[in-house]
Amino acid sequence: MVLHKFGEKLYSGLVTTMTSHLKEISNSIEAAQGGLFLDELNRKWAEHNKALQMIRDILMYMDRTFIPNTHKTPVHELGLNLWRDVVIHFHAIQSRLQAILLENVRRERSGEVIDRGLMRSITKMLMDLGPSVYQDDFEKHFLEVSADFYRLESQEFIESCDCGEYLKKAERRLNEEIERVSHYLDTRSEVKITNVVETEMIESHMHRLVQMENSGLINMIVDEKFEDLGRMYCLFRQVSNGLVLIRDVMTSFIRDTGKQLITDPERLKDPVDFVQHLLDLKDKYDKIITSAFRNDKTFQNALNSSFEYFINLNSRSPEFISLFVDDKLRKGLRGVTEEDVELVLDKVMMLFRYLQEKDVFEKYYKQHLAKRLLSGKSVSDDAERSLIVKLKTECGYQFTSKLEGMFTDMKTSQDTMQGFHASHGSDIGDGPMLSVQVLTTGSWPTQPITTCNLPAEILGICEKFRNYYLGTHTGRRLSWQTNMGTADLKATFGKGQKHELNVSTYQMCVLMLFNDADRLSYKEIEQVTEIPTSDLKRCLQSLACVKGKNVLRKEPMSKDIADTDTFLFNDKYTSKFFKVKIGTVAAQRESEPENQETRQRVEEDRKPQIEAAIVRIMKARRVLDHNNIVAEVTKQLQSRFLPNPVVIKKRIESLIEREFLERDKGDRKLYRYLA
Amino acid sequence: MERIDNLFYSFANRSSGMIDPEGIETLCSDMEVDHTDVRILMLAWKMKAEKQGYFTLEEWRRGLKALRVDTVSKLRKALPELEKEVRRPSNFVDFYSYSFCYCLTEEKQKSIDIESICQLLDLVLGSQFRAQVDYFIEYLKIQSDYKVINLDQWMGFFRFCNEISFPDLSNYDPDLAWPLVLDNFVEWMQAKQS
Numbered sequence: 001m002v003l004h005k006f007g008e009k010l011y012s013g014l015v016t017t018m019t020s021h022l023k024e025i026s027n028s029i030e031a032a033q034g035g036l037f038l039d040e041l042n043r044k045w046a047e048h049n050k051a052l053q054m055i056r057d058i059l060m061y062m063d064r065t066f067i068p069n070t071h072k073t074p075v076h077e078l079g080l081n082l083w084r085d086v087v088i089h090f091h092a093i094q095s096r097l098q099a100i101l102l103e104n105v106r107r108e109r110s111g112e113v114i115d116r117g118l119m120r121s122i123t124k125m126l127m128d129l130g131p132s133v134y135q136d137d138f139e140k141h142f143l144e145v146s147a148d149f150y151r152l153e154s155q156e157f158i159e160s161c162d163c164g165e166y167l168k169k170a171e172r173r174l175n176e177e178i179e180r181v182s183h184y185l186d187t188r189s190e191v192k193i194t195n196v197v198e199t200e201m202i203e204s205h206m207h208r209l210v211q212m213e214n215s216g217l218i219n220m221i222v223d224e225k226f227e228d229l230g231r232m233y234c235l236f237r238q239v240s241n242g243l244v245l246i247r248d249v250m251t252s253f254i255r256d257t258g259k260q261l262i263t264d265p266e267r268l269k270d271p272v273d274f275v276q277h278l279l280d281l282k283d284k285y286d287k288i289i290t291s292a293f294r295n296d297k298t299f300q301n302a303l304n305s306s307f308e309y310f311i312n313l314n315s316r317s318p319e320f321i322s323l324f325v326d327d328k329l330r331k332g333l334r335g336v337t338e339e340d341v342e343l344v345l346d347k348v349m350m351l352f353r354y355l356q357e358k359d360v361f362e363k364y365y366k367q368h369l370a371k372r373l374l375s376g377k378s379v380s381d382d383a384e385r386s387l388i389v390k391l392k393t394e395c396g397y398q399f400t401s402k403l404e405g406m407f408t409d410m411k412t413s414q415d416t417m418q419g420f421h422a423s424h425g426s427d428i429g430d431g432p433m434l435s436v437q438v439l440t441t442g443s444w445p446t447q448p449i450t451t452c453n454l455p456a457e458i459l460g461i462c463e464k465f466r467n468y469y470l471g472t473h474t475g476r477r478l479s480w481q482t483n484m485g486t487a488d489l490k491a492t493f494g495k496g497q498k499h500e501l502n503v504s505t506y507q508m509c510v511l512m513l514f515n516d517a518d519r520l521s522y523k524e525i526e527q528v529t530e531i532p533t534s535d536l537k538r539c540l541q542s543l544a545c546v547k548g549k550n551v552l553r554k555e556p557m558s559k560d561i562a563d564t565d566t567f568l569f570n571d572k573y574t575s576k577f578f579k580v581k582i583g584t585v586a587a588q589r590e591s592e593p594e595n596q597e598t599r600q601r602v603e604e605d606r607k608p609q610i611e612a613a614i615v616r617i618m619k620a621r622r623v624l625d626h627n628n629i630v631a632e633v634t635k636q637l638q639s640r641f642l643p644n645p646v647v648i649k650k651r652i653e654s655l656i657e658r659e660f661l662e663r664d665k666g667d668r669k670l671y672r673y674l675a
Numbered sequence: 676m677e678r679i680d681n682l683f684y685s686f687a688n689r690s691s692g693m694i695d696p697e698g699i700e701t702l703c704s705d706m707e708v709d710h711t712d713v714r715i716l717m718l719a720w721k722m723k724a725e726k727q728g729y730f731t732l733e734e735w736r737r738g739l740k741a742l743r744v745d746t747v748s749k750l751r752k753a754l755p756e757l758e759k760e761v762r763r764p765s766n767f768v769d770f771y772s773y774s775f776c777y778c779l780t781e782e783k784q785k786s787i788d789i790e791s792i793c794q795l796l797d798l799v800l801g802s803q804f805r806a807q808v809d810y811f812i813e814y815l816k817i818q819s820d821y822k823v824i825n826l827d828q829w830m831g832f833f834r835f836c837n838e839i840s841f842p843d844l845s846n847y848d849p850d851l852a853w854p855l856v857l858d859n860f861v862e863w864m865q866a867k868q869s
Contacts, residue, residue, distance in 0.1 A: 626852035649855050657785055657825045668834065669852050 007066035014059065018079065022048075022086040030092045038100060041093075042121050045083070052079035084129045088137065097122075101138055102145050108180070109149065120184035127186055139189055143196055146177075150200035158205050162215035164228040170201040171231055194238070203239040210249050217249050221288060229292035243298070251302045254285065258310030268316070275324035279347050282307065308354040315599075318361035319590060321351050326368040329384060330377050341383050349390050356642040359609075360602050362399060365391075367445045369403060373410050374437060374484055395639055405443035413437040420468050434461045438469065438478070452482050452505075452531040455512040482506065483535065491551065494571030501551065502581040506531050506539045511551070514569045522565045537561040542582055548575060549582045603647075610643055610651045615660060618673035625669040626652075676736075678745040683735045694730040706751040713798050714754045717761045720773050727780050768833070774799050775829045786823035789815050796832075804836040814860050821856055828854045842868070 001010045025044050032040035056063060056075045063075050073081065087093060101122065104114045126134040150173070157166050174197050181190040202209075209232075210217045220228050236242030258281070261267060267274050285303050293299045311317050325348055336344075355361055372378040385407070392400040417435055454462065466478055485505035489512075492498050503511065509529045513520055526536060540561050544554040553570040554561075590598065613636045617629060624632075629652065630645050637643050652671065655661045664670035686698035694702070703710040722738030724730055730738075739745060742753045761770050778787050778795060787795070793812045800808050811832065815821070831854040839847050847853075847861050 627850060646855065646858075649852075649858075652852075653825075653827060653854055656827045663827070663852075669850075671852075 001062075007062055007070070010059070010062060011066065011072060014055070014075070015078070015082070018055075018082050019086055022082055026087045026090045026093060029087065030090070030096075037096065038115075038118055038122060041087075041097070042118060042125075044087075045121075045125050048079070048083055052076055055079065080129055084133060088126075088129065088133065094137065098137060098141055102141060105142065105180070106145075106149070109176070116183050123184055123186065134186060139186070139192070142189075143192055146193060147196050147200055150197055151204075154201045154205060157201075158208060163209050163212040163217075163232075164215055164220070164225065166205075166209060167228060167231045167235060170197070170235060173197055173201065174235075198235070198238045202235050202242065206236060206239065206242055206245055210245055217246060218253050221250065221253065224284065224288070226288065226291045229288060230294075233293050233296075243296070246293075247299055247302050250299070251306050254303065254306040255309055257281075258306060259313060262310050262314045262317070268314075268320075271320035271323040272327045275320055275348075275351070278307075278311070278351060282347070282350065304354070307351075308356075311351065311354045312356045315357070315360075316595070318355050318357050319364045319595075319598075321348065321355070322361055322364035322368050324348065325365070325387065326372065329372060329379055329387075331379065338382070341380065342386065345383065345387050345390060348387075349394065352391075353394065356638075357602075358395060358399075358639065359605065359641045360598075362403075362640075363445075363598060363602055363605075366403060366406075369406060370445050373406060375486065399640070402443045405440055409439050409443060410437065413439075416469065419472075420465055424464055424468060431461055432457055434458075434465060436465055436469075439481075447481055447483065449479055449481065450483050450532045450535070451480065452509055452529050454480075454482065454505075455509060457512070458508075482509075493551075493573050497574065498578075499573075499575060500579045502579060503543075504539065504582075506535055507543055507582060510536075510539060510543065514552070519566060519568050522561065522563055522567070525567065540565075540567065543567075544570075546582075549580060551580075551582070606641065606643065606647070607651060609637060609640070610648055611655060613637055614648070614651060614655060615673075618661060618671065619675075622673050623664065623670055625667075626671065627669075629671065679736055679739045680732070682739070682745060682747070683730075683732055687732075692732070694735065696728040699728065699730070702747070705747045706754075708751070708754070711798070713802075714758055716774055716777070716798065717757050717770065718754070719777060720761065720770050721757060724777070727777055771799060771833050772826070772830060775826055786825040787829075788823050789821065792824045792829070800833070800836065804841075807832075807836045807841050810842070810864060811860060814863050818859065818863070820859065824856070828856050831857055 001007065025048070029037070029040050029044055052075075056079075059075055066072075067074055072078075088097065101119070104119060108114050123134065123138065126138055153173075154170075157169055161169065174194060177193045177197055178190060181187060181193060185193075217229075217232065219225075220232070232246065233243070236246055261274075261277060261281070267277065282303075289295060289299045289303060325345075328344055328348075352358070352361060369384070372384075378384055388400050388403055388407075391403070413436065416438060420434075420436075462480065469478060470476065482505045487503055487505055487508035489501045489503060489508060490498065491501055491511070501511070506529070509531065510525055513525060513528060522540070525540070526533070529536070531539065537560075540552070540554075541559075542549065544550055544552040544561075544567060545559055551570055551573050553568040555566045555568065610633060613633045614629060617632050617636070618624060626649075630648050633648050634643055634645075652661065656663065656671075659674055661671045662674055664672055683694065686694045686702050688695045688698060699715070700710050703712075703715060708714060718738060719730075721741060722730060722734040724734045724738075739750070742750065742757065744750045744753050760766060774795060775787065778791060779785070793815060796808050796812060815824075835853070835857055842864065844861055844864060849858050849861070853861075
């Protein structure tokens with residue numbers, strides 16, 4: 001027919017025949033009752049497909065020549081279009097099909113089992129008829145109905161469930177939807193339907209969920225519910241601002257609890273315990289972030305900034321951290337493996353990083369280190385050095401050079417003592433053994449030099465050492481720091497029992513007096529030894545008033561030392577131990593006035609550092625305005641401390657006065673460097 | 676010239692060859708002017724006198740020549756004109772800074788004690804910025820951070836008087852690198868006002 005120019009007739013005949021045939025079909029489908037409707041539709045669709053194939057084969061010639069020339073729809077496509085228009089869009093079928101599909105989904109959601117194979121065939125049909133058919137006739141309504149469904153369901157859940165339970169349910173629903181898509185929907189629907197679930201179940205309720213009483217985010221954190229937290233993270237990550245919300249709530253919680261911890265006067269009584277608490281707190285959050293928040297960088301940063309915030313709220317944090325290290329290096333690390341030592345030190349370094357006043361830490365660290373080294377109390381030389389190396393990597397050479405100097409002094413002193421004993425060993429004989437640590441002024445914390453009169457026996461050997469030392473090191477000056485030393489004394493008591501007393505140099509001076517006398521008044525002791533009053537009182541108190549260590553007796557007996565007291569050798573003294581260590585009553589944690597003093601010293605030390613920074617900057621820039629100087633100085637110094645802008649201004653003014661800088665004649669904000 | 680020199684020698688101390696504080700007092704009483712009068716400081720400025728309380732021959736010549744006078748009475752009549760000259764803004768800054776340096780009597784001295792500063796402020800700026808000077812003096816006397824004032828702070832206060840609306844201080848911007856003493860002064864003023 002095509003060859004005889006009847007192509008047009010053939011084509012229009014095809015259209016009419018197929019249309020009327022499909023009308024019959026649609027009537028028969030419509031007539032199908034209830035559940036059979038989908039089956040009927042599916043069956044007819046399969047038949048139609050088969051028929052269409054055959055028609056296309058028969059009319060192949062027309063399909064190839066006539067249709068492309070006249071720009072008509074090809075046979076197969078025509079068949080599909082007619083099916084769409086006549087069957088699917090037949091009003092009685094269209095709405096019924098839609099309703100049945102949605103009803104099936106609803107039934108499945110509520111737990112019933114449906115024929116997934118049939119569902120897949122039908123949705124496949126809709127997709128074959130073109131993406132717009134699938135979208136308009138099914139997906140659009142599917143999403144709307146789902147949104148309604150989840151809106152209702154989430155409302156119900158949030159009233160009845162706690163946060164953890166709710167999240168579990170939401171997660172299950174989400175997985176169900178994904179599964180549904182994989183079974184019988186277009187894969188492109190997955191994003192759309194999960195979006196609906198996330199919006200309805202998470203986003204609309206996220207504030208309420210996070211703040212839910214007794215089960216919200218804070219409770220999960222407190223109770224360390226990693227699984228729930230992880231679930232919350234995963235679900236919230238999908239909605240906009242979800243993670244921001246979690247992070248903000250967590251941050252303000254850390255800040256609040258941290259602030260409470262750091263300002264709690266009870267906690268501050270024991271610095272070691274206090275720092276341990278900080279470390280535990282950090283551990284806890286680290287664990288939460290690694291195991292529940294997938295090591296999210298933004299969460300780590302939030303954690304770090306929170307710690308930095310509250311640790312610096314207390315100006316004594318640097319001191320306490322150093323005390324913690326001191327405690328660990330004195331006794332805490334005994335019997336601990338090398339790796340564990342490193343672990344503790346690394347954690348301490350992490351806290352150190354949070355400190356703004358690193359110079360204050362350095363000051364205390366130096367003091368504590370000095371005490372450890374001089375009293376030989378440090379557990380491990382390796383651990384000491386390891387921490388110095390860490391500080392060096394963190395803050396650079398100048399931060400640790402003095403600390404390293406202290407170690408060098410200790411080593412040199414050992415060598416010096418060996419040399420001294422080698423050359424003088426013979427003529428010392430039975431006399432007292434002397435051990436001297438020669439400390440470089442400047443490397444060690446400055447000590448007010450308080451001298452006392454040493455017993456003659458000691459004085460002799462001290463002189464020998466002085467001569468020996470100055471003989472090899474000419475031009476140096478030695479001064480004795482008697483307030484820092486210790487002595488071991490052999491003492492024999494009333495019934496002939498012998499003890500070795502480990503005492504301070506001051507205590508030794510006092511006890512030696514009792515070699516020649518049984519009874520001495522306070523005034524006599526003070527006169528002979530010339531030990532500074534407060535030190536002398538402390539030392540007598542520890543010799544006479546501490547039970548079990550009272551090698552002296554005091555008259556009258558009382559807790560405190562008065563100028564009128566008299567002291568006697570206590571020959572009834574007994575102790576189970578051969579070696580008795582008599583400590584001085586000394587405060588570990590700095591007292592308030594001492595703290596003030598250290599503060600002041602720190603402030604003084606900062607002045608030249610700030611001035612040096614200003615001069616460095618101005619030397620490079622020649623001219624700079626005030627705010628920029630302040631900013632640059634702060635930047636240069638922040639690895640050590642946070643300089644106060646007012647102090648910087650003061651230093652600038654001092655430099656102007658000393659003619660390192662001048663103000664610009666015109667623009668008063670500007671400073672000029674005077675070379 | 677000779678008359679100027681003769682006039683100099685009539686006040687000068689024979690042994691030091693300078694007009695000393697005593698000579699200045701005689702000069703002042705001859706001119707019937709109080710020796711604490713600001714115009715005497717202006718005269719010193721005109722002479723570019725270096726040492727407080729002393730005029731050298733060179734300084735004397737420089738001042739009197741510039742004023743075109745050679746007798747005490749002419750000098751006295753020239754004083755009002757001199758004051759006018761000093762009050763001209765271009766000269767006044769110079770005079771203001773000179774008055775500070777003039778009070779530095781010791782070698783290497785760079786600052787002046789609060790007590791003297793208060794008197795000097797009153798003398799030099801009192802007529803022009805009465806309110807500012809009174810408040811500032813009150814502040815200086817009760818504060819304890821500063822025992823002395825240096826040239827930078829001294830010049831800063833003059834700039835403050837000229838630029839800052841007083842007493843509301845509305846255009847005071849602490850970011851503009853004012854000397855700290857003025858920041859503190861402004862803070863004190865604001866606390867007082869509120």
